[in-house]
Amino acid sequence: MISFIQSYNMRIIFKQPPWAKCHLRSSMSSLAAVLQPELESIKSAGTWKSERVITSPQSMKIRVGNGKEVLNFCANNYLGLSNNEEVVAAAKLALDKYGAGLSSVRFICGTQEIHKELEDKLSAFHKRQDTILYASCFDANAGIFETLLTADDAVISDELNHASIIDGIRLCKATRYRYKHRDMADLEEKLKQSASSRLKLIATDGIFSMDGTVAPLPKITELAKKYNALTFVDDCHATGFFGKTGRGTEEYFDLLPSIDIINSTLGKALGGAAGGYTTGPKELVDLLRQRSRPYLFSNSLPPPVVATGIKVLDLISDSTKFLERVSSNTEHFRSAMTSAGFTLSGDGHPICPVMLGDAKLASAFAERMLNKGIYVIGFSYPVVPKGKARIRVQISAAHTTEDIERAVDAFIQIGKELKVIS
Ligand SMILES: Cc1ncc(COP(=O)(O)O)c(C=O)c1O
Numbered sequence: 372m373i374s375f376i377q378s379y380n381m382r383i384i385f386k387q388p389p390w391a392k393c394h395l396r397s398s399m400s401s402l403a404a405v406l407q408p409e410l411e412s413i414k415s416a417g418t419w420k421s422e423r424v425i426t427s428p429q430s431m432k433i434r435v436g437n438g439k440e441v442l443n444f445c446a447n448n449y450l451g452l453s454n455n456e457e458v459v460a461a462a463k464l465a466l467d468k469y470g471a472g473l474s475s476v477r478f479i480c481g482t483q484e485i486h487k488e489l490e491d492k493l494s495a496f497h498k499r500q501d502t503i504l505y506a507s508c509f510d511a512n513a514g515i516f517e518t519l520l521t522a523d524d525a526v527i528s529d530e531l532n533h534a535s536i537i538d539g540i541r542l543c544k545a546t547r548y549r550y551k552h553r554d555m556a557d558l559e560e561k562l563k564q565s566a567s568s569r570l571k572l573i574a575t576d577g578i579f580s581m582d583g584t585v586a587p588l589p590k591i592t593e594l595a596k597k598y599n600a601l602t603f604v605d606d607c608h609a610t611g612f613f614g615k616t617g618r619g620t621e622e623y624f625d626l627l628p629s630i631d632i633i634n635s636t637l638g639k640a641l642g643g644a645a646g647g648y649t650t651g652p653k654e655l656v657d658l659l660r661q662r663s664r665p666y667l668f669s670n671s672l673p674p675p676v677v678a679t680g681i682k683v684l685d686l687i688s689d690s691t692k693f694l695e696r697v698s699s700n701t702e703h704f705r706s707a708m709t710s711a712g713f714t715l716s717g718d719g720h721p722i723c724p725v726m727l728g729d730a731k732l733a734s735a736f737a738e739r740m741l742n743k744g745i746y747v748i749g750f751s752y753p754v755v756p757k758g759k760a761r762i763r764v765q766i767s768a769a770h771t772t773e774d775i776e777r778a779v780d781a782f783i784q785i786g787k788e789l790k791v792i793s
Contacts, residue, residue, distance in 0.1 A: 417731035418751045428454040429643060431769045433746065441746040442774055444764045446643070449612045449721055450683070450693040451769025453643035458682045462644070465678030473671040477504075478660070481671030489677050492684045493650055497618060498628045501656035504677075506669050508607050508636035508647030512539040514663030515603070515634060515649055520545035520572060525565035527558065527600070528574040529586065536574055536605055545572075552579075555590045562598040571600035572632075577620030578608035581755050581763065583717025583724055588624045603632045607647075608722060611640030612694040612768070617687055642679040646672050696768035697721050700775055704766055707779040712792035721766040724750075725782065726759070727791060733760035736785055743781040 413419050427434040431451065433443045452458050465485065475481035486504060493502040505511040512535035520526055524545040528536065531552045540547055546568060548561040558573065565571050573595055575586040586604065595602045606619040610633075614622025619635070621627050632655065637646035649659060659666060687693060701721045708715055708725065716724040727733045733749030740747050740762070751760040764778070786792040 416752070417734060418753070423746075430454045431767060431771075431774060435741075435746065439744070441741060441744045442770075442777060443746045444766070444770075444778055445746055445748045446765060446767070447608070447639035448643055448767050448769070449640040449697050449765070450687065451697075451767045452640070452683050452686065452693070455642075455683075455686070457686065458642055458679055461678045461682035462675035465674040469674035469678075471675075472673045475671060476667060476669060477671050478667065483671075483674060483677075485674060485677045485681065486671065489680050489684075490648070492681060493648055496684055496688065497633060497650045499633070499650040500653040502648050502650040503656045503659050503663070503666060504672055505647045505649070505666055506672060507638065507645060508605065508634055509535040509538075510665035510669065511634040511647040511649050512536050512605060513542065514539070514659060514665040515632065516540050516543035516545070516572075516574075517664070518659055518662045519543075519632075519655065520570060522546075523569040525568035525571045526574055527561045527565060527571065529553065529576065531579055531581075532574060532576050533580065533605055533607070536576070540574065545570075553584070553587055555587060555594065558591065559594055559598075562594060562600060566598070571598065572603055573600050574603040575605070576608070577604045577606040578613065578720055578722065580608045580722060581724065581750060581761075583720040583722030585620060585623065585718045585720065588621055588626055588630070592626060592629050601631045602629075603634070604630045605634050607634075607636040607639055608720070610635040611683070611687055612697050613720065616691060617694045637676070637680045637683075640683075642683040644676040644679040646676055646680060693768040697766060700768065700770050700772075701766045703772065703775050704764065704779065707775070708782060711779065711783050711786070713782065713786065716761070723764040723766060724761040725764060726761050728758055728760060730760040732789065732791075733762055736789060736791070737762055739785045739788070740781055743785070745778050745781045747778075 423435050425433050425435055429446055429448055431443055432440050434440050469483055469485060473481035490502040490504055516526060516539045520543045522544040525548060526540055526545045527548040527550060528540055529552055530549045548565060550557040550561050573591055577586055592602060604620060609619040611617045613619055618627055621630050632649060632651040634649050637644060704723055705715055714726045716726055727736060730751035733751055737747050737749040747762045747764055749760060750763050755761065
């Protein structure tokens with residue numbers, strides 16, 4: 372039987388007086404009126420980002436929208452493992468053995484043996500003392516600065532760092548300094564200005580994802596030593612495939628292990644499912660487990676996702692064949708495009724931005740590429756600075772030589788049509 376209170380509440384929920392509906396409609400229409408000009412201005416600037424629906428697994432050949440198959444050059448699937456058979460099989464096994472999810476945060480009842488196994492494997496991979504998993508690297512970046520730094524501290528950040536680092540820094544009380552992009556004289560200046568702070572933390576992307584450029588870690592670590600500062604690197608676009616054995620930007624510079632704190636993702640080269648982590652000193656990881664808000668107040672990673680990470684780490688620890696392939700594919704694409712007259716940004720990284728300048732040109736170029744069966748995306752403001760629009764091509768270990776050649780041929784043909792090259 373429905374109690375009085377229940378039936379009273381139901382009346383409140385289901386029998387709204389006519390004036391309430393009217394109020395709702397009018398506040399919604401005034402919200403629409405406020406937002407509409409902003410939406411229009413994004414469209415008229417040519418920077419509207421639409422989402423193309425893929426109807427197949429993530430791979431080198433994907434089906435989009437109308438079922439058309441296209442060659443994919445815009446995923447962060449650097450090692451080509453997002454739909455690898457062994458990886459998928461491991462995820463299915465974990466689904467059967469451990470279930471779909473934990474319905475809990477880690478510290479209540481959300482830690483399974485595989486979460487610990489993945490953390491241990493990541494620590495071993497990076498040669499670090501300990502690792503803490505998050506739902507994403509965005510979360511890892513949101514949690515680290517607020518937990519580690521107080522008002523007595525300073526954080527000194529490259530001006531082109533990823534949005535998640537910028538947002539993470541916004542959450543902390545430390546004094547904030549921004550140094551000009553990869554400008555080591557400016558970093559030194561900011562280190563001098565922050566001399567009296569208790570902790571000084573230099574924060575940088577390892578690889579800058581819009582440009583494919585590499586942070587100058589040798590100089591950064593030298594300055595950190597000189598001014599007694601700590602170093603933080605977000606290595607999302609390096610972990611698993613950059614450096615001799617894929618251990619990231621510090622290995623690329625032969626500096627392994629010299630960075631104090633590394634944050635990275637499982638959502639790109641390491642299987643592409645989801646998840647992020649912080650790896651570093653045990654005391655730091657201990658503190659993050661106690662205090663980091665995105666860790667404490669968010670659900671555990673689902674078992675199939677964890678198993679994906681474990682399997683990928685096993686595959687890449689056994690062999691360097693995947694990273695050798697992504698590196699030779701990158702060399703092939705970069706040299707063919709440069710010879711054709713295109714300007715490519717980046718430091719030999721599989722992120723190959725083809726610089727076009729104008730936002731509308733970049734999106735028209737990408738659309739024509741898609742018509743030719745090559746899926747690439749134009750990036751424009753606010754993702755990159757105004758006037759620096761580009762098509763960001765991302766190379767994978769799973770691309771064949773023929774795939775690379777097809778993409779280059781399409782670039783050349785459309786580049787001529789649109790008068791980007793002659
Ligand atoms: C440099 C960098 N940091 C952090 C992130 C966030 O990673 P995740 O997708 O795991 O949240 C990204 C993803 O775009 C990134 O490129």
